[in-house]
């Protein structure tokens with residue numbers, strides 16, 4: 001599971017120790033990370049030491065000191081696009097670094113992306129429009145005019161692996177996915193439990209009722225600010241005809257555990273849910 005176990009978080013106004021090792025996370029356009037290309041499609045983070053000069057930094061960029069990964073200070077900031085291009089480099093959309101960077105680094109980059117974007121949209125108070133400033137010892141912005149305090153938005157979304165209690169699971173397909181199929185997903189609404197969301201979304205998207213809703217695990221998904229929460233659920237009437245919500249999906253059907261189509265990438269929570277379920281079926 002993606003985790004930041006090797007990562008010790010820091011919050012404003014903490015600063016890294018001068019001269020200590022650093023990972024640099026320059027984001028082009030607040031979106032694409034400049035990395036160091038490696039062998040066989042891999043990549044690594046830019047690294048060096050904590051110093052005044054940040055590679056590819058936009059003029060006046062103030063780095064966010066995120067904390068330390070394995071004791072290395074992590075600094076995220078906006079990159080200067082021209083400087084990146086002049087060095088014959090480019091940024092990579094963070095989601096394309098999934099499986100390219102080692103897992104802990106990928107998770108760190110997601111955290112950085114979330115905070116970089118939040119920094120840009122939280123310069124003014126959502127309540128009165130006044131300027132905000134860092135709230136000490138937290139990722140939060142406090143309004144200098146009215147005192148309102150705003151935190152980064154995290155939007156919970158559920159992933160549900162719907163199965164028939166036997167060897168079949170339900171997969172769905174969306175336009176633009178090519179040959180890839182995945183499990184159902186949906187955003188948690190205000191006032192709703194995650195389990196309630198699993199039941200509602202499954203009914204809305206394919207017309208099935210579910211029971212035996214069991215939590216599996218979670219994964220941050222900072223595009224822009226989701227937290228994916230995975231469940232398995234059993235369809236109460238798997239032989240009922242599916243009614244696919246065509247505004248969301250262009251297909252949904254049952255697959256046998258040993259005849260699965262192309263699936264999402266190995267690091268995604270959807271895939272972890274599917275692999276764990278298949279493993280459980282094989283052991284029966």
Ligand SMILES: [Zn+2]
Pocket residue numbers: 125126127128129130143144145146147148
């Ligand atoms: Zn305000």
